[in-house]
Amino acid sequence: MSTGRTDSTTDTTGTGSTTGTAVVTGIGVVAPNGLGTEEYWAATLRGESGIRRLTRFDPAQYPSRLAGEVLGFDPSAHLPDRLLPQTDHMTRLALTAADLAVLDAGAGPEELHTLGAGVVTASASGGFEFGQRELENLWSKGNEYVSAYQSFAWFYAVNTGQISIRNGMRGPSGVIVADQAGGLDAVAHARRQLRGGASLMVTGGVDSSLCPWGWTAQIATGLLSTSDDPARAYTPFADTANGYVAGEGGAILVLETEEAALARGARPYGSVAGHAATFDPPPGSSRGPALRAAILGALADADCPPGDVDVVYADAAGLPDKDAAEAAALREVFGPHGVPVTAPKSMTGRLYSGGGPLDLATALLGFRDGVIPPTANVTLPDPAHRIDLVTGEPRAVATRTALVLARGHGGFNSAMVLRAPAAPRTPSP
Amino acid sequence: MSVQQIITLQDIVRALRAAAGEGDGVDLDGDIADVTFSELGYDSIAVLETVGSLERAYGFSLGDEAIQEAQTPGQLLRLAIEATAGVAGLAA
Amino acid sequence: MTRRVVITGLGVVAPGGIGAKAYWDVLANGRTATRAISSFDASRYRSRIAAECDFRPEEAGLTPQEIRRMDRAAQFAAVAADEAVADSGLLFADLPPHRTGVSVGTAVGCTTSLEREYVVVSDGGRQTLTDHRYGVPHLYDYLVPSSVAAEVAWRVGAEGPVNTVSTGCTSGLDAVGHAAALIREGSADVVVGGATDAPISPITLACFDAIRATSPRNDDPAHASRPFDRSRNGFVLGEGAALFVFEELEHARRRGAHIYAEVAGFATRSNAYHMTGLRSDGAELAQAVTAALGQARVAPGDLDYVNAHGSGTKQNDLHETAAIKASLGEHARTTPVSSIKSMIGHSLGAIGSLEVAACLLAMRHGLVPPTANLHDPDPKCDLDHVPLTARETPVRSVLSTGSGFGGFQSAVVLTGNGTEKGGLAQ
Numbered sequence: 032m033s034t035g036r037t038d039s040t041t042d043t044t045g046t047g048s049t050t051g052t053a054v055v056t057g058i059g060v061v062a063p064n065g066l067g068t069e070e071y072w073a074a075t076l077r078g079e080s081g082i083r084r085l086t087r088f089d090p091a092q093y094p095s096r097l098a099g100e101v102l103g104f105d106p107s108a109h110l111p112d113r114l115l116p117q118t119d120h121m122t123r124l125a126l127t128a129a130d131l132a133v134l135d136a137g138a139g140p141e142e143l144h145t146l147g148a149g150v151v152t153a154s155a156s157g158g159f160e161f162g163q164r165e166l167e168n169l170w171s172k173g174n175e176y177v178s179a180y181q182s183f184a185w186f187y188a189v190n191t192g193q194i195s196i197r198n199g200m201r202g203p204s205g206v207i208v209a210d211q212a213g214g215l216d217a218v219a220h221a222r223r224q225l226r227g228g229a230s231l232m233v234t235g236g237v238d239s240s241l242c243p244w245g246w247t248a249q250i251a252t253g254l255l256s257t258s259d260d261p262a263r264a265y266t267p268f269a270d271t272a273n274g275y276v277a278g279e280g281g282a283i284l285v286l287e288t289e290e291a292a293l294a295r296g297a298r299p300y301g302s303v304a305g306h307a308a309t310f311d312p313p314p315g316s317s318r319g320p321a322l323r324a325a326i327l328g329a330l331a332d333a334d335c336p337p338g339d340v341d342v343v344y345a346d347a348a349g350l351p352d353k354d355a356a357e358a359a360a361l362r363e364v365f366g367p368h369g370v371p372v373t374a375p376k377s378m379t380g381r382l383y384s385g386g387g388p389l390d391l392a393t394a395l396l397g398f399r400d401g402v403i404p405p406t407a408n409v410t411l412p413d414p415a416h417r418i419d420l421v422t423g424e425p426r427a428v429a430t431r432t433a434l435v436l437a438r439g440h441g442g443f444n445s446a447m448v449l450r451a452p453a454a455p456r457t458p459s460p
Numbered sequence: 461m462s463v464q465q466i467i468t469l470q471d472i473v474r475a476l477r478a479a480a481g482e483g484d485g486v487d488l489d490g491d492i493a494d495v496t497f498s499e500l501g502y503d504s505i506a507v508l509e510t511v512g513s514l515e516r517a518y519g520f521s522l523g524d525e526a527i528q529e530a531q532t533p534g535q536l537l538r539l540a541i542e543a544t545a546g547v548a549g550l551a552a
Numbered sequence: 553m554t555r556r557v558v559i560t561g562l563g564v565v566a567p568g569g570i571g572a573k574a575y576w577d578v579l580a581n582g583r584t585a586t587r588a589i590s591s592f593d594a595s596r597y598r599s600r601i602a603a604e605c606d607f608r609p610e611e612a613g614l615t616p617q618e619i620r621r622m623d624r625a626a627q628f629a630a631v632a633a634d635e636a637v638a639d640s641g642l643l644f645a646d647l648p649p650h651r652t653g654v655s656v657g658t659a660v661g662c663t664t665s666l667e668r669e670y671v672v673v674s675d676g677g678r679q680t681l682t683d684h685r686y687g688v689p690h691l692y693d694y695l696v697p698s699s700v701a702a703e704v705a706w707r708v709g710a711e712g713p714v715n716t717v718s719t720g721c722t723s724g725l726d727a728v729g730h731a732a733a734l735i736r737e738g739s740a741d742v743v744v745g746g747a748t749d750a751p752i753s754p755i756t757l758a759c760f761d762a763i764r765a766t767s768p769r770n771d772d773p774a775h776a777s778r779p780f781d782r783s784r785n786g787f788v789l790g791e792g793a794a795l796f797v798f799e800e801l802e803h804a805r806r807r808g809a810h811i812y813a814e815v816a817g818f819a820t821r822s823n824a825y826h827m828t829g830l831r832s833d834g835a836e837l838a839q840a841v842t843a844a845l846g847q848a849r850v851a852p853g854d855l856d857y858v859n860a861h862g863s864g865t866k867q868n869d870l871h872e873t874a875a876i877k878a879s880l881g882e883h884a885r886t887t888p889v890s891s892i893k894s895m896i897g898h899s900l901g902a903i904g905s906l907e908v909a910a911c912l913l914a915m916r917h918g919l920v921p922p923t924a925n926l927h928d929p930d931p932k933c934d935l936d937h938v939p940l941t942a943r944e945t946p947v948r949s950v951l952s953t954g955s956g957f958g959g960f961q962s963a964v965v966l967t968g969n970g971t972e973k974g975g976l977a978q
Contacts, residue, residue, distance in 0.1 A: 093684055112481035113501065116509070117827070146821060146839055154718065155696045157661075162755075163682075166670045169758050170677025174596055175516060177758035179509040182765070183827045183957045186660060187697065187718035192958025195822040201836055204822045204960060205726060208661075208698045208716035216715055223733060240695065247673050247684045251691035307739075309650060310714040313706040321711050324650055383696075440692065441702035443714060505828055508763055524764055524785075 053222040054299035054452070056292050057136025057285030058392045059128035061237060063099030063278045063379045068131060072396045075404045076425050080378040082261045082276050087241050095255040097264045098241055099278025099380030117180040118193065119158025121279065125190040125237035126197060128283040133198060136285035137297060138231060140199065147229050149202030150195045151221040152283075153213035153236035153384035156245060158185040163244035194233055194283075202229050210439025211346070212308065214281065214387030215447045219306035221286050232286045235388035239279030249277050252440065254350060265381075267347035267374045268354050268412040268420050275349035278376075281385015282392040300395035304432075304450045305333025311442030322346075322444045323360040326434065329446035330364075333432075337364050340448070341430035342403050342421075344390040346438040347374035349381075357436070358416035367417035370434075371426060377407040387437040391449060394433035398451035401429045467518060467540050469493055472533045475513050480506030493534035500533075511536070520544045557732040558968070559812040560804050561640025561797030563632035564909050565748075567603035567790055567896045570612065571635060575906075576913045579921040580942050584895045586788045587773045591752060599766035601773040602752045603790035603897030607631075621690050623662030624750035626700045628793035628902075633704045633744055640797035641809060642742065649711035653740035654704045656795070657717045657727030657747030659901030659956070661697025664753045669694065704744055704795070712740045721861075721956030722820065723747050724794070724904020725964050729818035731798045741800045747905035748793030760789065763828065765865060777898075778925045779862035779891035780869050780933040787863040790897025794905035812912040813950075817848030817965035828957050830867050834875025837953060837961040841879035848965035850949050852880040855887050857920050857945075859907045859952040862891020862937075863898050868955060873933050875953070875961075888945070890938040894924035904954045904962070911950040911966055918946050 058068050063081025065071025074081075081099045090096040106115055106123040109130065118126070133143070142148060162185035168176035183189055188206045195204055203224045207217040214236035221234035240249065249255055256274035258264035265276040292299055307328025309321035330337060343365075346357055361372060375393050376386055397403055403426040412420040431451040438444050473488050482488065483501040492500060497507050508527070514536075515521055520543035522530075530536040564571060568578035568585030578585060586603045594600040605628070609619045612631040622630065637644060644652065669691055673682040693699035701716040713734050717727040724747035731745035760766040767786035769776035777788040804811055821836040821843075845852065858880075861872055877884045892910050899906060914920055919942050926939035954962045 088681065092681060111484060113483060113506075114481070116479060116481050117505070144824075146836075149822065155698075159695070162666075163670075163680075165759070166667065166755055167674065167677050167680065169755055170671055170674065172677075174754060174758040174761065175512070177755065177762055179505050179512060179759070179762040181755070181759035182505075182763050183720075186720060186957070188659070188720040188723075188956075188958045188960070189827075191719070192822075192827055192960070195824050195959055196826065199824045201822050201824045201839075203820050204719070204958075205730075205820070206718045208696065208718050209701070209714065210696050210698045213698065213715070216713075220730075223737065226737075243680060243682045244670060244673070245695070247682045247687050248691045248695040250684045251687045251689060308713040308715070310654070310702070310705050310711050312649070312709075312711060318649075318711075321650070324711070439698060440696065441699055442705070443698060443702070503826060503829060505763055512762055524768075527764070 052289040052302045053225045053286050054289045054292050054302045055284050055395055056287050056297040056299055057132040058300065058395065059131030059135065059283045060389065060392055061101055061124045061128045061280040062389060063101055063280055066101060066104055075375050075378060075393065078405055078407050080261060080407050082264065082380055088243050093246060093250060094257045095250055096259055097261055097276050099276060100241060101280045117184055119161035119184050121237055121239035122158055122189050122193055124239060124280060125283065126193055128237055129194045129233055132233065132283045132285045138285060142231050144199040146201050148200040148231045149204045149224055149229050150191045150200055151205040151217050151232060151234045152190045153207045153217035154187040154190060155210055155213065155238045155383035156240035157187045158189055159240040159245040160242035161185050163242050190237065209443040210441060211381060211383050211386050212437045212439035212443035212445035213384045215435060215437045215445035216308050218303060218388060218391065218447065222303050225286065225288050230288060230291045233283060234286050235281060235283040236384035237281035238383040238385045241279050262408050265349045265377055266408050267349040267377055268416055268418065269409045270413040272349050272351050272354055276380035278380025278382045281382050282388040284388060284391065298456050299452045300456055301398050301452055302450045303447060305329040305335060305448035307332055307446055309444045320356050322357060322438065323363050325444040325446040326360060326364050329448050333448035335432060335448055339432050340370055340434050342433050343370055343372045344394055344433060344435040345372050345374045346436045347376055358418050361418055368419045370419065371403055371421050372418045373403055373421040374406040375404045387435060387445065390435045394435055394449050397430055399456045402427050403430060467537060467544060469533060469537055472537050475510045476502065479509040479513050494532050496531050514540055518544050555736050555738065556801035557735045557798055557815045558801050558804050559796045559815065559912060560799045560809040561636040562812060562909055562912055563635025563639060564794045565605055565607060565628040565632050566792040566906060567605050570607060578895055579892055579910055580919055582922045582924045582940055582942060584774045584924050586777050586897050589752065592754065594757060597757045598761040599757065599768050600770045601776050601788055603788060604752060605792055622703055623665040623694055625658055625662060625748045626703045628750060629656055629700055629748040629795060630703055630707055632746065632793040632795040633707055636744065636795045636797050637708060642797060644708045647742060649709050651712055651741045652708060652710040653712040653734045653743040654701050654710045654714040655717060655727045655731040655734065655743055655745035656701040656704055657723030657901050657905060658697050658700055658749050659718060659720045659723050660749060660751045661700065662694035663756060664750050665694040667753050667755050700748065708744050710744065719956065719960045720958050721900050722904060722954040722960040722962040723901030725952060725954040725962040726820060728815060728905060728908055728964055732815040732818060735798055735800050741803050743798040744795060745798055746793065746795035747902045749900045749902040750791045751900050752789055752791050775925045777864050777894045779864040779894050779923055780929055780937045781926050782928045782930045784864045786865055787893065788897040790899035792899045792902050792906055794909035811968060813915055813966040813968040816850065816967040817844035819843035820960060820962040823959040823961060825959055830871040832870055832874060834871045834878060837875035837955055838878035840961045840963040841951060841953060844963040844965045848967060850965055850967060852883040854949050855951055856947045857914060857950045858887055858889040859911050859950060860889050860891045861953050861955045862893055864893060869933050873935060876935060884935060888920045888938045888943060889935045890921055890923045892921055907952045908964060911952055915947045915950065919944055920947060
C-alpha cells in the first residue's frame with residue numbers, strides 16, 4: 032500500500048521524522064544603516080540611524096518625507112548583469128542578502144543543490160517599483176509597452192523563486208504574507224520544513240516599496256510620521272511617539288537542522304526555539320489584542336518560562352496606542368520593568384516583511400557579542416509603559432534567550448524565541 | 461517608414477543589451493549573427509522582451525511562429541526586416 | 553499521536569456558477585465558461601478572452617462597506633468562506649478563537665483594485681509622483697494581500713495563526729498544505745483556508761500578452777482553453793475562489809460532521825531552473841507527487857483520479873505528462889487525468905483550490921470531470937485525459953498537481969469516500 036519515501040525531504044503535512052533543533056548558520060543583512068551584516072551591526076551599536084529624507088524620488092509634495100533607504104547599493108556590484116532587467120530593486124536586495132547569508136553559512140553545492148534545500152521568504156508589497164513603471168507604461172503609452180518581466184518581477188513570490196534559482200535549491204519552498212508579522216512567520220515555516228525532513232532552508236524577508244506609488248499606498252494608513260526631523264520622527268515607547276518611519280531592506284538567514292549543521296562543521300549563531308502567531312479580534316470587539324497570546328504561545332513552544340528571557344526585541348509601532356498595547360502585553364507576561372526591551376528598528380524604520388528577520392539577526396549578533404543594542408532617539412520611555420527600554424548606549428550584558436515580536440497591519444501578531452548556542456560563537460575578526 | 465528605420469544587427473544587439481542584460485563571457489560585439497540566443501545565454505523571455513522593444517521602436521509585429529523561428533540574432537534581423545518592409549509596403 | 557486533517561466544508565465562487573452546486577453543474581456537464589472579456593474594453597490586447605465570474609457582491613450577501621473596502625479577490629474569498637462555514641455545520645462562535653486559523657492563497661492579491669487606484673492617483677499614468685490626496689483609505693490593504701486573510705479571519709472569528717500564502721500559481725495547493733500543517737502540528741484545530749484571485753485586469757493581460765502565454769483564440773472563446781490538445785496555444789485567464797473548512801479528524805468525528813475527504817498528503821518542490829520556464833523532464837513535480845503519495849500512504853495504482861495542472865500551454869502539458877509518467881509509472885496510463893482549466897480557465901493562485909474543490913465533488917458524486925475541448929489529443933500528451941464527457945467511476949483517492957512561475961511544483965493527495973458521515977477509510 033505504501034510507496035515509501037524516495038527522497039529525504041519534506042512534507043509539511045507529514046508526520047515528520049525529525050523534531051530536532053533548527054539553528055541559524057548564516058546571516059545576510061541589507062539595512063538602511065548598513066549594507067552587510069557586520070556593517071549593519073557596527074552602525075547599530077554606534078546608534079547610527081539610516082533614517083533621512085527620501086532620495087529615491089522627491090518627497091516634497093507628500094506629508095511624510097523621511098525613510099530608511101539602503102544607500103550606496105550598486106546592484107551590478109553584487110549581481111550578474113542578466114538579472115538586472117528582470118528584477119525589482121527589492122529582489123536585488125534580497126538576492127544580495129541571500130548571497131551574504133549563504134556565504135556566511137559556508138554552504139556549498141553539496142548543501143544547496145538538493146531536494147532537501149528550500150526557500151521560504153515573506154513579502155508585503157512585492158516588486159512595487161517595477162510595478163509602478165509598468166503600470167505607467169501601460170496607462171501612458173499602451174499595453175504593448177508592458178515588459179515581459181512584469182509577469183513575475185512584481186509578484187509576491189518573486190524573491191523565493193529567484194533565490195531558489197540562483198542557488199540551485201530544489202526543495203520545499205514557500206511565501207508567507209502577514210504584513211510586518213510575516214517575516215517571523217516565514218522563518219517559522221522554514222523551521223516547519225526542517226521538521227518535515229528538509230535539511231537546509233534559506234529564509235527571512237526583504238521588502239521595499241519606496242517609489243511614489245508605494246509611498247502613496249503607505250501614506251493611506253495614516254500611520255507614517257510626518258516629522259522632518261530624523262531624530263524625532265520615530266520614537267517608539269516615548270511620550271513623543273507620533274507614527275513610524277518606513278524603510279527598506281531586511282535580512283535573509285540560513286536555517287539548518289542542528290545535526291546537519293554540526294555534521295558539516297558549521298557554527299550556529301543560535302536556534303529558533305519557539306514560535307506562535309495569533310490574530311487580533313475584529314475592530315470594535317470587546318476582546319483585547321492577541322499579542323500576549325502569541326508571546327505565551329512562543330514561550331510554551333520553546334518550553335521557556337518568562338523568567339528565562341533575557342531581552343525582548345519589540346515590534347515598536349511608534350504609535351501611542353499600539354506602544355501602550357505592546358507594553359501592556361510585556362508587563363502581563365514579564366511584570367513591570369521585568370525584562371530589557373529594545374527597538375533597534377528605530378535606526379532603520381519599519382521594514383515590513385524584512386523587519387522581523389532583521390530583528391532575529393540583531394538578536395543573534397547580540398548573543399555573540401554579549402550586548403543589547405539600544406533604541407535610538409528615545410531618552411526615556413513614557414513612564415506609563417513601565418518597561419525597561421534600552422536607550423542611549425548599548426547595554427553590555429550576556430543574553431542567552433531572546434524574544435522577538437512583530438505585528439502586521441490588520442491584526443497580525445507573531446512571536447519568536449531564539450536561544451544562544453551551547454558553545455558561544457565568537458565575533459568575526 | 462523612413463530610410464533610417466532600417467534595422468541593423470547593431471540595433472538588435474542594442475535591444476538585447478537593454479532588454480536582457482550583458483552575458484557573462486559573451487562578447488555581443490563579436491560575430492554573433494549566427495550564434496543561437498540560448499548559446500548567448502538569452503532565454504525565451506529575454507528574446508520576447510527584446511522583440512517587444514524592437515516592435516515598438518520600428519512599428520512592426522512578429523507572429524508567434526516567426527518568434528519561434530528566430531533562433532539567432534541574424535534570423536531575428538531577417539524576420540524584422542521582412543516585417544518592417546511589410547509595414548512600409550502597407551504605408552506606401 | 554498523529555493528528556489527521558479532514559475537510560468538512562466547501563464554498564466556491566467560479567466562472568459559470570457561484571456556489572458549490574452551480575460549480576459542479578459546470579464541471580459535470582463539461583460546460584466551458586470562457587468568453588470574450590466583458591469587464592473592460594480589451595480590444596487592444598492580443599488575448600481578449602477569459603473565464604469571468606458573474607459575481608454580484610450585493611446578491612452574494614456583502615454589505616456596502618465590505619464591497620467598498622474589499623478587492624474583488626477578497627470579496628470572492630469572503631463569500632466562499634461564508635458558504636464553506638455554513639456547509640460545515642460548525643458553529644464558529646462556539647469555538648475557542650485562538651484555536652481557529654486562516655490560510656488563504658492568492659498569486660496577485662488585490663491587483664484589480666491596485667490598478668484601478670493607480671489610474672486615479674497617477675491621473676491616468678500622467679504623474680510619476682502619484683498624488684496621495686486621491687488615495688482611498690484602504691489602499692495599503694490592496695498593496696499587502698494579508699488583508700485578504702484578515703477579512704476571512706474577521707468573518708469566522710479566527711484568532712489563531714492567520715496567513716496569506718502567495719506562491720504564484722501553486723498558491724491554491726500550498727494554502728491547503730499550509731492549513732493542514734497548522735492543524736497537524738497542533739497550532740490550530742480548525743482552519744478556514746483555500747485560495748482566491750481576480751486577475752482579469754489590463755496590467756495582467758498586458759504582461760501575459762508580452763510573454764505570449766495566453767491563448768489568442770479570440771474568435772472562439774468558448775473553445776479557447778485546450779489542455780492536452782494538439783491545437784492548444786496558451787492558457788485562458790480565469791478568476792474565482794474556493795475555500796474550505798479544515799478540521800482535525802477527531803474534532804470532526806466528535807460532532808458527527810460530514811467529511812468530504814482527508815488531506816492525506818502534500819508536498820512542494822522547486823525546479824530551481826527558470827522563473828517561467830519548465831524543464832521538460834518534470835523531475836521536481838514528479839518528486840512532489842511521490843512525496844505527497846508517500847505521506848498519504850497511497851500507492852500510484854490506488855489513485856482513482858488525477859486533477860492535472862493542465863494549463864494548455866505547449867510547455868506545461870509536456871512537462872506535466874512527463875512528471876505524471878515519472879511518478880505514477882505503469883499506472884500513469886490507466887488513471888484518469890483531466891484538466892478543468894479547459895472549462896474555468898486558469899485563475900492563477902485560486903485555481904489550485906478550485907481544483908481541490910473539484911476533487912472533493914468528484915469524490916462525492918463518483919464522477920470524474922472531463923477535459924473539455926479535447927478533440928485532437930497531442931500524441932505527446934498520451935494519458936487518459938477524459939475528453940469531453942465526464943466519467944462515472946468511484947473516486948476515493950485523488951491527486952491534484954500544480955506548477956507555477958518561480959519554479960514552484962506542488963501536489964496534494966486527498967483520500968476517503970466522501971459519501972457517508974464520518975465514513976473515512978481508517
